[in-house]
Amino acid sequence: MSERLTNDEKALRYINDEYLTKYGFHDTEEFYSIKREKGLSEEVVRWISALKGEPEWMTDFRVRAYHTFLGKSMPTWGADLSGIDFDDIRYFVRATDRQESSWDEVPTEIKDTFDKLGIPEAEQKFLSGVGAQYESEMVYHKVREDLENKGVLFLDMDSGLREHPELVREYFGTIIPSTDNKFAALNSAVWSGGSFIYVPPGVHIDLPLQAYFRINTENMGQFERTLIIVDEGAFVHYVEGCTAPVWKSDSLHSAVVEIIVKKGGRCRYTTIQNWSGNVYNLVTKRAVAYQNATMEWVDANLGSKVTMKYPAVYLMEPGAHGEVLSIAFAGSGQHQDAGGKIVHVAPNTTSRIISKSISKDDGRASYRGLLKVHEGATGVRSNVVCDALLLNPESRSDTYPYIEVEENDVTIGHEASVSKVGEEQLFYLMSRGLSEAEANTMVVNGFIEPLAKELPIEFSLELRRLIEIQLEGSVG
Amino acid sequence: MGATLEIRNLHVSINGTPILKGVNLTLNQGETHALMGPNGSGKSTLAYALMGHPAYTVDAGQVIFDGVEVLELEADERSRLGLFLAFQYPVAVPGVSVANFLRSAINSRRKSINAEDQGITIPQFRKLLTQKMDLLGIDHKFAGRYLNEGFSGGEKKRNEILQLATLEPRVAILDETDSGLDIDALRIVADGVNKLKGPDLGVLIITHYKRMLDYLQPEHIHLMMDGRIVESGGPELAEEVEAAGYKPFFEKHGVEVTEE
Numbered sequence: 001m002s003e004r005l006t007n008d009e010k011a012l013r014y015i016n017d018e019y020l021t022k023y024g025f026h027d028t029e030e031f032y033s034i035k036r037e038k039g040l041s042e043e044v045v046r047w048i049s050a051l052k053g054e055p056e057w058m059t060d061f062r063v064r065a066y067h068t069f070l071g072k073s074m075p076t077w078g079a080d081l082s083g084i085d086f087d088d089i090r091y092f093v094r095a096t097d098r099q100e101s102s103w104d105e106v107p108t109e110i111k112d113t114f115d116k117l118g119i120p121e122a123e124q125k126f127l128s129g130v131g132a133q134y135e136s137e138m139v140y141h142k143v144r145e146d147l148e149n150k151g152v153l154f155l156d157m158d159s160g161l162r163e164h165p166e167l168v169r170e171y172f173g174t175i176i177p178s179t180d181n182k183f184a185a186l187n188s189a190v191w192s193g194g195s196f197i198y199v200p201p202g203v204h205i206d207l208p209l210q211a212y213f214r215i216n217t218e219n220m221g222q223f224e225r226t227l228i229i230v231d232e233g234a235f236v237h238y239v240e241g242c243t244a245p246v247w248k249s250d251s252l253h254s255a256v257v258e259i260i261v262k263k264g265g266r267c268r269y270t271t272i273q274n275w276s277g278n279v280y281n282l283v284t285k286r287a288v289a290y291q292n293a294t295m296e297w298v299d300a301n302l303g304s305k306v307t308m309k310y311p312a313v314y315l316m317e318p319g320a321h322g323e324v325l326s327i328a329f330a331g332s333g334q335h336q337d338a339g340g341k342i343v344h345v346a347p348n349t350t351s352r353i354i355s356k357s358i359s360k361d362d363g364r365a366s367y368r369g370l371l372k373v374h375e376g377a378t379g380v381r382s383n384v385v386c387d388a389l390l391l392n393p394e395s396r397s398d399t400y401p402y403i404e405v406e407e408n409d410v411t412i413g414h415e416a417s418v419s420k421v422g423e424e425q426l427f428y429l430m431s432r433g434l435s436e437a438e439a440n441t442m443v444v445n446g447f448i449e450p451l452a453k454e455l456p457i458e459f460s461l462e463l464r465r466l467i468e469i470q471l472e473g474s475v476g
Numbered sequence: 477m478g479a480t481l482e483i484r485n486l487h488v489s490i491n492g493t494p495i496l497k498g499v500n501l502t503l504n505q506g507e508t509h510a511l512m513g514p515n516g517s518g519k520s521t522l523a524y525a526l527m528g529h530p531a532y533t534v535d536a537g538q539v540i541f542d543g544v545e546v547l548e549l550e551a552d553e554r555s556r557l558g559l560f561l562a563f564q565y566p567v568a569v570p571g572v573s574v575a576n577f578l579r580s581a582i583n584s585r586r587k588s589i590n591a592e593d594q595g596i597t598i599p600q601f602r603k604l605l606t607q608k609m610d611l612l613g614i615d616h617k618f619a620g621r622y623l624n625e626g627f628s629g630g631e632k633k634r635n636e637i638l639q640l641a642t643l644e645p646r647v648a649i650l651d652e653t654d655s656g657l658d659i660d661a662l663r664i665v666a667d668g669v670n671k672l673k674g675p676d677l678g679v680l681i682i683t684h685y686k687r688m689l690d691y692l693q694p695e696h697i698h699l700m701m702d703g704r705i706v707e708s709g710g711p712e713l714a715e716e717v718e719a720a721g722y723k724p725f726f727e728k729h730g731v732e733v734t735e736e
Contacts, residue, residue, distance in 0.1 A: 422567075423530060423531065427527075427529050427530065428569070430550065430551040430552040430555070431528075431551045431552075431554075431555055431560075431561050432552075432555055432577070432578075432581040432584075432639060432643060433555040433556045433581045433582075433585045433588070433643070434552055434581060435552050436550070436552070438580065439552075442569065442572055442577070442580060445571065445572065446569050446571030446572035446622070446623075447570065447571055448571070449571030449572070449622075450571060
């Protein structure tokens with residue numbers, strides 16, 4: 001704690017020297033409560049890094065990434081991103097002036113916000129292990145005592161960098177280099193918040209580690225950065241859930257999540273996102289799994305204006321297993337371009353992609369997946385299933401399944417289906433007394449059931465509730 | 477006094493093609509009726525029209541159930557009023573378990589009576605469902621299976637009867653519940669219906685085979701041809717049909733023979 005403040009003071013001093021007079025801040029309080037003006041420049045990138053008191057290598061990393069970002073063109077495939085105005089985004093916002101060390105110290109208005117998200121039980125239940133992100137940074141973070149005793153690190157990324165710089169430096173940006181794509185570059189330049197998790201060899205964390213995220217400042221960019229290292233034979237289930245209130249103008253969320261699962265380890269990463277209908281949600285998630293390791297992405301995407309997200313697993317050594325379970329719900333005016341990516345680098349690796357998408361009104365859900373088998377990766381087994389459900393005649397679903405196999409000795413299955421909520425299904429359910437809306441919800445819930453049951457119970461319920469809310473008013 | 481289902485001069489068409497051409501039938505709660513007739517005579521159309529399938533257009537006539545104009549109501553409202561249709565081809569709803577479905581159906585009914593109703597508790601529901609499954613000799617595992625998904629023909633029909641048993645309607649229409657069943661499966665399903673018959677349940681059995689009737693022993697038999705009920709009578713009518721087939725009735729009622 002004291003070290004942290006010292007770092008902040010150092011940062012302040014630096015700012016004092018370099019920026020303070022320039023930006024006209026005269027005291028600490030004013031400095032901390034500042035919202036950055038909109039727009040991005042190298043100066044802003046350096047300002048963010050300095051404010052956080054980061055080591056030079058991170059500042060350099062950010063600046064290099066910023067220039068990569070400038071040099072990269074926008075993706076020409078996938079969803080329409082023409083509505084993003086990079087000059088109209090705030091790249092750093094700070095909610096409170098410092099990390100809260102205990103829940104009691106979290107300001108009431110912030111707690112109220114979380115209450116409104118309807119997640120207090122889960123919050124309370126996992127109180128001691130929760131990292132809650134409010135605006136750009138975590139305001140509350142406490143690692144449960146037993147986790148600490150097991151040597152587990154569960155911090156926000158900023159604290160992780162401060163307290164474990166050598167570990168962070170070893171892995172940060174190695175799975176998703178800033179040159180990977182334009183939005184990974186942007187995140188690398190301006191990242192703030194996110195989680196840093198290290199699970200030592202053989203340690204199993206029984207309860208899911210959870211963090212709640214939301215965007216709550218108009219035109220605010222949210223660029224969290226998560227790094228998870230699961231050491232040999234260890235296990236962790238990380239859960240992130242997001243909701244966001246509706247704002248008037250467009251907003252950008254561009255996260256980067258990097259995961260390393262070492263020999264015999266297992267990591268499950270579960271996301272339930274429910275962005276407001278104006279958010280561009282462009283996230284890069286990638287994991288590497290080594291010998292006999294398992295990586296599972298469970299990804300539920302609701303809301304947003306545009307989502308582009310394809311969690312990836314690279315199976316690096318024999319026996320590794322990767323899974324992507326993806327649920328996307330595209331409501332009116334929304335485009336969910338989601339899927340998964342599995343790369344079999346080593347022989348005798350296995351994988352599974354299951355994608356379920358639901359399109360309502362003129363919503364559009366696309367499955368975009370890549371299954372790649374490298375030459376020499378013999379004995380690979382993989383199965384890809386993508387099912388789409390269309391709720392209305394004007395709903396749209398597309399499937400872009402890319403399969404690149406450079407090896408003969410492999411077993412690959414691929415199934416795709418598109419179905420509609422049929423008149424016969426609705427009539428059957430209604431003939432038992434369910435209203436049309438209830439019948440619709442039941443068909444949709446049944447459709448996602450194979451994935452919903454993979455979620456922790458409270459998240460499964462939350463997902464169903466969110467889908468019910470999305471379905472409300474969809475039928476007359 | 478039980479409720480009465482009264483069908484008066486019912487005309488129904490599908491996509492502009494008239495199928496029912498003036499059906500009259502009265503059925504009281506507690507009675508068992510059979511509706512016989514050749515393929516294409518309109519039996520299943522009557523079943524769907526009574527339950528309110530949106531593809532069936534009512535061109536004329538009335539259906540009164542317990543004093544309520546049924547034709548004004550949506551399918552769910554008819555169900556909550558106490559009508560039930562056991563489907564000839566039950567629809568699969570993947571991912572929805574039999575138990576979850578039935579519990580939701582019960583809760584919808586309770587909410588329609590009292591908006592404040594909190595629904596049946598899980599222990600209460602489990603007890604109810606177990607009791608009904610035991611009554612019908614259905615394996616308890618059935619409750620956890622997804623509705624009609626991967627069900628055999630016999631399982632689908634038993635599932636319909638389980639729903640009938642659980643939802644406790646006042647009048648149930650069994651639309652060719654015997655179709656596609658071998659003799660053993662038929663007996664199991666018919667035994668189930670027999671257990672549910674009683675003063676509180678009126679049954680309309682739609683079939684074109686007599687074997688179902690041998691099990692269920694309806695008191696009233698109706699013969700449908702070309703969208704009309706051409707004869708009604710007691711069990712002897714079914715015997716006649718069984719002995720001579722439909723042909724004499726076609727001739728008697730001047731109906732053109734359109735054998736399939």
